[in-house]
Amino acid sequence: MPLTPEQEAEIAALRETSRPTLRPVAEGMERHLHLVHPVLDHGFVRVVDYMGDDSSIVQAARVSYGRGTKSVQNDEGLIRYLIRHWHSTPFEMCEIKLHVKLPVFVARQWIRHRTASVNEYSARYSILDREFYIPAREALAAQSAVNNQGRGETLGDDEAARVLDWLREDATQTYDHYEAMISQEGQQGLARELARMNLPMNVYTQWYWKTNLHNLFNFIRLRADAHAQYEIRVYADVLGAVVKDWVPFAWQAFEDFRMGGLSLSAKGVEVLKRRLAGEVVTQETSGMSKGEWREFEGVWGV
Numbered sequence: 144m145p146l147t148p149e150q151e152a153e154i155a156a157l158r159e160t161s162r163p164t165l166r167p168v169a170e171g172m173e174r175h176l177h178l179v180h181p182v183l184d185h186g187f188v189r190v191v192d193y194m195g196d197d198s199s200i201v202q203a204a205r206v207s208y209g210r211g212t213k214s215v216q217n218d219e220g221l222i223r224y225l226i227r228h229w230h231s232t233p234f235e236m237c238e239i240k241l242h243v244k245l246p247v248f249v250a251r252q253w254i255r256h257r258t259a260s261v262n263e264y265s266a267r268y269s270i271l272d273r274e275f276y277i278p279a280r281e282a283l284a285a286q287s288a289v290n291n292q293g294r295g296e297t298l299g300d301d302e303a304a305r306v307l308d309w310l311r312e313d314a315t316q317t318y319d320h321y322e323a324m325i326s327q328e329g330q331q332g333l334a335r336e337l338a339r340m341n342l343p344m345n346v347y348t349q350w351y352w353k354t355n356l357h358n359l360f361n362f363i364r365l366r367a368d369a370h371a372q373y374e375i376r377v378y379a380d381v382l383g384a385v386v387k388d389w390v391p392f393a394w395q396a397f398e399d400f401r402m403g404g405l406s407l408s409a410k411g412v413e414v415l416k417r418r419l420a421g422e423v424v425t426q427e428t429s430g431m432s433k434g435e436w437r438e439f440e441g442v443w444g445v
C-alpha cells in the first residue's frame with residue numbers, strides 16, 4: 144500500500160473540509176482532489192491543487208470579464224480552434240499541483256520536463272523508506288531487437304524468476320546496508336546524504352510537481368506515447384484520466400489533434416497527393432529516407 148493509515152486519515156480530513164469559493168470550480172477535478180491514484184507497486188499520483196477549468200481557457204482567449212463565451216458549444220469550438228492552430232497561451236491559464244511518488248529511474252526521465260516547479264523529498268534530511276519498484280512478472284521483457292531504446296518479448300518463466308529474485312535480494316541487501324550505515328547505535332553513523340548513494344535506482348522518491356495545462360499536455364503527449372518507457376507511461380496515463388475529468392473539452396481536442404492526430408512532412412503530403420491521383424509511389428520515388436518511409440507507411444498500416 145502506498146499510504147500509511149495516518150496519511151489516509153490526513154487525506155480524509157482534507158476531503159471533509161470544504162469552503163465556498165468565488166473561483167472557477169471543475170466538478171470533475173473536485174472528485175480527484177487529494178485522493179491517491181496508485182501507480183506501479185508503491186507509487187501514486189494525487190492532485191493537491193488546481194486552478195481553472197475549460198471556461199478559464201476560453202476566458203483568457205477572449206480576454207473577457209466573466210465566462211468565456213455564451214454557449215457550451217462555442218466554448219468547445221473555440222478550444223478546438225485554439226489547439227488546432229497551436230494557440231497555446233490560453234492553456235497556460237490552467238495550473239495543476241501534484242504529489243507524485245515514483246522510482247528514481249522514472250524521476251530521472253520525468254525531471255527532463257523543465258517547464259514545471261518541483262520540490263523533492265530530501266534524502267539528506269529524511270530517511271528513505273524501504274520501498275523499491277519490483278516489476279510485475281509480465282513487465283519483464285528482453286531487449287528489443289528493432290528498437291535500441293525499448294523492450295521486446297516477455298522473459299521466459301525461469302529467467303523472469305531469476306531476475307525477480309535478484310531485484311528483491313539486491314534491494315533488501317542495499318537497504319540493510321543503508322540502515323546499518325546511518326545507525327547511531329555503537330557508532331557515529333554515516334550522514335544520510337552519503338549513505339543514500341548505496342541505494343539502487345528502483346528506490347522510490349516523492350515530489351510536488353506543479354505545471355500548467357500546456358506543459359502538462361506536452362508531458363502526456365511524450366510520455367503516454369507507445370515509445371515511452373512503460374514505467375513512466377503508466378503515470379502519464381493516470382494524468383490523462385485526471386485531465387479528462389478536469390477540462391473535458393480541452394482533453395478531447397488534445398486527444399483528437401495531438402494524441403490521435405499526426406503531422407506530415409512536405410514530402411509526405413506530396414506522396415499522398417500523388418497516390419490520390421492514382422500514382423504508385425515507392426520509397427525510392429518518394430524522396431524520403433528508409434526510416435522516414437517506414438514511419439510514413441506505418442501510419443496507414445502498410
Ligand SMILES: Cc1cc2nc3c(=O)[nH]c(=O)nc-3n(C[C@H](O)[C@H](O)[C@H](O)COP(=O)(O)OP(=O)(O)OC[C@H]3O[C@@H](n4cnc5c(N)ncnc54)[C@H](O)[C@@H]3O)c2cc1C
Binds near residue numbers: 255361370371372
Ligand atoms: C521516448 C523518449 C525518449 C527519450 N530519450 C532520451 C535520451 O535518450 N536522452 C536524453 O537525454 N533525453 C531523452 N528524452 C528526453 C527528451 O529529449 C526531452 O528532454 C524530454 O522529453 C522533455 O521534453 P521537452 O524539452 O519538450 O519538455 P520541457 O523541458 O518541459 O520543455 C517544454 C518546451 O519548452 C521549450 N524549452 C524548455 N527549455 C528550453 C531550453 N533550454 N531551450 C529551448 N527551449 C526550451 C521547448 O520548446 C520544449 O519543447 C527522451 C524523451 C522521450 C519522450
